[in-house]
Amino acid sequence: MENIRCGSCRALLFRAGRGAISGTIEIKCRRCGTLNALRPPEPKPERRERPDQGSANCGSISR
Structure with a gap:
């Protein structure tokens, strides 16, 4: 459960x-x-x- 509070005075509004x-x-x-x-x-x-990009240029250097 999550507590939902007033943005001004921080009073609990609901859960x-x-x-x-x-x-x-x-x-x-x-x-x-x-x-x-x-x-x-x-x-x-x-x-x-x-x-x-294609598998030919996968970051490896071919010689």
Whole structure:
């Protein structure tokens, strides 16, 4: 479980499991009244593969 806290006063807003937030959530802190907007983390971009250079030039020196 992950503790979600107010960005202003650090009061505990709620506890959630990893990946539990699937969309944007707005929650008002009952201690200080700050409106906190929470979003799920952005997925890591997929790594693009390099174009195939061919196996003839693999870093070895041919004589």
